[in-house]
Amino acid sequence: MAAKPKIIVVGGGLGGLWAAMRIAEKGIPVDIFSLFPVKRSHSCCAQGGINAVLDVKGENDSIWQHIVDTIKGGDYLSDQPPIRNLCEEAPAVIRTFDRMGVTFSRTPEGIMDQRLFGGVKNRRTAFAGGTTGQQLLYAADEQVRAHEAAGKVTKHENWDFLSLVLDDQGVCRGITAMDMGNMQIHAFRADAVIVATGGLALIYGRSTMSSNSTGAPAARVYQQGAKFANAEFIQFHPTGMPGHDKNRLMSEACRGEGGRIWVPKKAGDVRDPLDIPEEERFYFLEEWYPAYGNTVPRDVASRAICRAVRHMGLGIGGKDLVYLDLTHQPREFLETRLGGILEMYRTFFGEDPCETPMKIFPSTHYSMGGIWVDFEKDEQTGGMARVSPKNHATSIPGLYACGECDFAYHGANRLGANSLLSASFSGMVAGDAAVARVKGMGKSGKELPESTLENERKRQEDGNKSIMSSDGRENPFALHRELGDLMREHVFVERDNAGIDKALNGIGELKQRARKVSLDDRASWANQSLSWARQVQDMIMLAEVIAKSARMRDECRGSHYKAEFELKLPEGKFEGDPEYDEYKAKWKANNEKWLKHTIVTHTDDGPRIEYKPVDISVLPPEKPRDYR
């Protein structure tokens, strides 16, 4: 090891910035790499809020309840000890954000306000107007800037992370990255590397996420040996507003405030929605779920919309669209209850939702799965031991992962407002763990020969050269669009094995074609096409991991749904009824078989899939979920 240890953090969203902060505080120099100034990271998109039990609303909220909600929300598919720490330390994370100066919304007493969010009964979500993610990101950015001023943090912004530098023992000793100005590739030494590169929703083409959420960096470390877990678990938000560039998020609050979802009864009806009389409209959620109507949970709503559109062919104008209609509500009511949210629709669609029904469709939104990470169990508390180099360590020694790109905490489904929390918390834990690792190494480590760095750099440079000189004819932007179409067609809200097989075939073809890209841009300066072409190649690799993981999991759990394997709750039957007991036995047997992490290893022949038990020591599943 070099005389003075150094840590690299790749990604400067909430996860990366928290990690950097923790490392700098311990006096260890940290280098941050990001595609653009970190302040522009995707974390700024989060609107709703961040969960932590502060119990300021007289509801006797408890940390234990937060733990239970998180575990059950994720359908038990997450290692539970770290969830315990996540929820226990959440109030501390919020207090720290408060001290950083985050403009959290206040009660008349001047304390932090909290509101209700999906999937829970108590008001547990702290928020800053309608831009919570932006506010949290900026606060973390400011603190990191303070460390930058003190010379402890060095930022490499406008750099594309390309690969890890591994030594002959397979230990991570640095990275290579490309300067997005002159397109030169450099290798950088580090004693530990943390990837905090965010989500992967762009694999589905358009999503609610930002351009940076390609999953390409995660795909890169996966191809170098980091195990990937639970990739099949992707959250789809029922009310995305499809756009040509992205699907903006329409808040669930619209359904809460009386929004009705419908399609014309006649397939391909081209009339203006307001000209379609009541009796010719199909309010399918109200018809299919009379008890909840339009306010059914996210996953139920998404599946119903897909059924109406894809199975019944009733999408507006034959497209993947349904109406979310608020026009029956008085304007004043809507303005007071949903003001900012409706403004967003006006800004980006130029239409007034008070006058015209909005058009929505489920959209890829969040990835629960990600790079597999470890934790050190504290046998005494049943939680995660907080000071250990094992926490958030990937399967490559010296490499850590945090934020949305890791697989921890959310299991098969994420609760709203839990991921700003997990991104921040995991950044903190990963930062601490990387520090523990480099401190524990002492001076024993062998100096990494310059040639190892140079070889990896050269390998990446050859990658660039082969793309730049390729005389293929594939356009990387078109390839990405095709990949998204394929994934949205076959590995979406509803899945079946025949469809996923088609996706896998299609991905196989795309993989081949992606080797023959041709760039319209041959410049050696600020060549975005080159960087994009590389990212698309890696996104295709990760799409294969997602599809294959989904293909293998023959059950319904959280966001992963295959109708063929659905265990249906017997209607009108309860504990003690033979039908119910039979159902419960099946449910148990299914858990026996499937309550396991999907663990994927990269091989030359494609993804190799194994299963690993889940640590359910905090709250073992005993009864099936029952919302009746």
Added chain:
Amino acid sequence: MAEKKVIHFKIKRQNGPTGAPYWEEFKMDYAPNHNVVSALMYLREHPVNVDGKKIEPVVWDSNCMEEVCGACSMIINDVPRQACAALIDDLEQPIVLEPLTKFPLIRDLMVDRQKMFDALLKIKAWVPMDGSWDIHRHAPLIAAGEQSVRYLFSRCMTCGCCMEACPQFHQDSAFIGPAPLGQVKMHNSHPTGKYANEDRLHAIMGDGGLTDCGNAQNCVKVCPKDIPLTDAIAQLGRQTTMQWLRDMFVK
């Protein structure tokens, strides 16, 4: 037959910081709901100019596409603004796109706004903290009203539109510009952030500081988030005067 509806762009391009600028025009089929970013994405996939010539795709910056990350600032029909929130239906055609002029050009519509981040360093745009560890208490209480004023400023995306519109700010001027001044005001109003008021005020009291503001008031007109930058500047005027007096007499 009616003429086919198109989206017509006239884009100012430049291959790199030292190249010569040139104009290139593009036409694409009209479709409802396009904004400037989504149209540029289409052109990137189909990089053909009006003469039918295949060209290098236009380079630009964007990330969130929801007007919160500040990346996609450019001059659209003479106004500096966020491209993602510029709806084609609202724009007069041909739509003229130019890079911001007050920052070093990288390529085509992409510029380097590092100067703004450097300014944030200079003005110490953060609340001083002992560390990120828990100290088992919150920040001091903040009245809801005060919080909402701070919130106006905390939405600043460092997008640079106000800097572009400011007649006093340009590539060779020392003036720090309106956006960082808004951040001084914001941090000075925080109950513990104000412990570093003196540092921040000193940072804007010398050359290139507050007094370089010419009071043109262009900044507030173009801010995509309607941040009351001129109010901040007026307030900082009073704060710096007080600081100047303190410096004189309390030595």
